[in-house]
Amino acid sequence: xxxxxxxxxxxxxxxxxxxxxxxxxxxxxxxxxxxxxxxxxxxxxxxxxxxxxxxxxxxxxxxxxxxxxxxxxxxxxxxxxxxxxxxxxxxxxxxxxxxxxxxxxxxxxxxxxxxxxxxxxxxxxxxxxxxxxxxxxxxxxxxxxxxxxxxxxxxxxxxxxxxxxxxxxxxxxxxxxxxxxxxxxxxxxxxxxxxxxxxxxxxxxxxxxxxxxxxxxxxxxxxxxxxxxxxxxxxx
Amino acid sequence: xxxxxxxxxxxxxxxxxxxxxxxxxxxxxxxxxxxxxxxxxxxxxxxxxxxxxxxxxxxxxxxxxxxxxxxxxxxxxxxxxxxxxxxxxxxxxxxxxxxxxxxxxxxxxxxxxxxxxxxxxxxxxxxxxxxxxxxxxxxxxxxxxxxxxxxxxxxxxxxxxxxxxxxxxxxxxxxxxxxxxxxxxxxxxxxxxxxxxxxxxxxxxxxxxxxxxxxxxxxxxxxxxxxxxxxxxxxx
DNA sequence: CAGTGGTCTAGACCACGGG
DNA sequence: CCGTGGTCTAGACCACTGA
Numbered sequence: 001x002x003x004x005x006x007x008x009x010x011x012x013x014x015x016x017x018x019x020x021x022x023x024x025x026x027x028x029x030x031x032x033x034x035x036x037x038x039x040x041x042x043x044x045x046x047x048x049x050x051x052x053x054x055x056x057x058x059x060x061x062x063x064x065x066x067x068x069x070x071x072x073x074x075x076x077x078x079x080x081x082x083x084x085x086x087x088x089x090x091x092x093x094x095x096x097x098x099x100x101x102x103x104x105x106x107x108x109x110x111x112x113x114x115x116x117x118x119x120x121x122x123x124x125x126x127x128x129x130x131x132x133x134x135x136x137x138x139x140x141x142x143x144x145x146x147x148x149x150x151x152x153x154x155x156x157x158x159x160x161x162x163x164x165x166x167x168x169x170x171x172x173x174x175x176x177x178x179x180x181x182x183x184x185x186x187x188x189x190x191x192x193x194x195x196x197x198x199x200x201x202x203x204x205x206x207x208x209x210x211x212x213x214x215x216x217x218x219x220x221x222x223x224x225x226x227x228x229x230x231x232x233x234x235x236x
Numbered sequence: 237x238x239x240x241x242x243x244x245x246x247x248x249x250x251x252x253x254x255x256x257x258x259x260x261x262x263x264x265x266x267x268x269x270x271x272x273x274x275x276x277x278x279x280x281x282x283x284x285x286x287x288x289x290x291x292x293x294x295x296x297x298x299x300x301x302x303x304x305x306x307x308x309x310x311x312x313x314x315x316x317x318x319x320x321x322x323x324x325x326x327x328x329x330x331x332x333x334x335x336x337x338x339x340x341x342x343x344x345x346x347x348x349x350x351x352x353x354x355x356x357x358x359x360x361x362x363x364x365x366x367x368x369x370x371x372x373x374x375x376x377x378x379x380x381x382x383x384x385x386x387x388x389x390x391x392x393x394x395x396x397x398x399x400x401x402x403x404x405x406x407x408x409x410x411x412x413x414x415x416x417x418x419x420x421x422x423x424x425x426x427x428x429x430x431x432x433x434x435x436x437x438x439x440x441x442x443x444x445x446x447x448x449x450x451x452x453x454x455x456x457x458x459x460x461x462x463x464x465x466x467x468x469x470x471x472x
Numbered sequence: 473c474a475g476t477g478g479t480c481t482a483g484a485c486c487a488c489g490g491g
Numbered sequence: 492c493c494g495t496g497g498t499c500t501a502g503a504c505c506a507c508t509g510a
Contacts, residue, residue: 002498002499003499004499023446029477030476038500039499039500039501039502040477040500041277041500041501042499042500044478045499047477052470054408057407057408057442057444058477058478059445059446059476059507059508060444060478060506060507061475061477061478061507062445062475062477062507063477065446067446069410069440070346071412077413078465110306111306170469171293172293172303172467172468173466174305174464174465174466175465176307176462176463177313177435177461177463177464177465178462179415179433179434179461180458181432196417196433197415197416197417197432197433198415198433199413199435206293208295209298210258210259210293210295210301210303220415222416222433225413225414225415226412226413226414227412228410228412229313229410229465230408230410230411231409231411232288238479238480239480264494264495264496265495274480274481275480275481275482276481276482276483276496276497277481277482278479278481280496280497281479281480283496294496294497295488295496296487296488296489296495296496296497297487297490297496297497298488298490298494298496299494299495299496300495445508
């Protein structure tokens with residue numbers, strides 16, 4: 001693990017362990033440089049990382065402060081999918097409906113940037129949070145990249161398997177959000193009524209080298225759908 | 237303007253002007269260093285910024301590539317609110333319903349971190365996109381920070397005024413998303429029917445020094461609500 | 473104006489991708 | 492193995508905050 005990641009992890013852990021609150025001040029840069037015995041840029045890089053994650057904010061001429069959003073029970077939309085590890089307050093379970101190798105529809109081929117006769121894994125799952133239906137998820141994986149899947153893997157965290165099992169590096173993703181009304185089929189899976197609202201999210205995941213490998217369509221139960229995003233206005 | 241911001245802007249402009257597509261390769265670091273006559277770290281910082289904005293992605297050992305999401309007509313959820321300047325494909329207009337100075341409700345006081353007898357500006361607006369209702373927006377501004385507002389300012393971009401007119405620096409924001417059904421009042425403003433789906437977003441904006449100054453509650457017309465988020469898995 | 477964070481440099485060395 | 496991006500350093504100098 002890289003120095004600046006290691007340091008970021010330790011600082012984050014420190015904030016957690018000491019239950020620091022929004023606005024609490026961290027030691028000044030010079031202190032941190034001494035404490036971790038690294039150069040200024042390395043500390044800065046750690047802090048930039050934590051800032052990106054929404055853990056701290058830095059104020060020039062003043063200090064480095066803890067950032068916390070109030071509100072419990074919200075799921076972080078961007079914590080890199082498979083909200084699995086968000087907070088252990090949530091218990092997420094998964095029911096696998098389907099797992100097949102198929103030829104892609106035009107839509108899937110387009111989003112995964114593959115040809116009509118390439119193979120894809122098609123996975124359909126319902127996910128539960130604390131026993132309630134959370135979402136219906138239909139995912140498509142480029143089989144040339146995700147070479148093997150089985151029911152066991154798919155009922156756990158697929159992303160963990162992709163990283164650890166297959167040794168692939170997940171890069172960036174594009175999320176497309178809509179709000180709409182549930183179809184009869186979706187309502188059935190989620191235990192709701194047709195015509196009720198839904199949050200519908202399509203996501204394309206890419207490897208670090210830019211190759212798309214996962215196209216997912218997720219329909220959320222609106223009753224469980226409370227999301228938080230910690231945004232950064234550093235780019236504007 | 238700082239060097240690395242300037243360079244980022246130029247590179248982005250270059251990509252736009254030459255209509256580069258996803259996967260197109262940019263010159264190697266050495267070339268860029270020479271071209272802009274800066275050190276490696278400065279170029280790197282520019283590219284990191286562009287990566288955060290979703291404009292490029294960098295692959296170690298290979299190169300720097302243009303990132304583009306397909307799909308037109310989506311509004312970027314995170315492009316720092318007041319989607320005003322997103323793409324000029326959209327024409328956003330604003331109708332001001334209310335503009336008052338009031339005492340905050342408990343909810344508002346909590347989110348703005350002020351006392352019950354502090355003053356806040358309360359602004360209620362309906363925003364239109366290409367002539368259709370886009371959203372109903374109810375915003376509350378800490379009057380101790382946003383010292384003056386009038387109907388003219390409020391019918392244009394408030395954030396532009398905050399930055400340029402008041403010289404304040406906008407920092408980070410917390411977004412809370414829900415999906416729900418329209419109340420009768422909301423439906424009226426949006427020209428929809430009660431009980432139809434809505435995307436409901438509450439946002440707390442902070443200055444760079446961490447002070448919250450704007451608490452907004454936005455109800456989106458689901459028919460116009462297509463959002464895109466370009467996420468980065470650099471933190472995980 | 474002292475304290476503190478941010479920018480920028482020049483250069484050494486490391487790690488990954490792909491032929 | 493080469494080309495390429497990423498990390499890390501030490502230090503100079505700049506810019507903002509707040510007393």
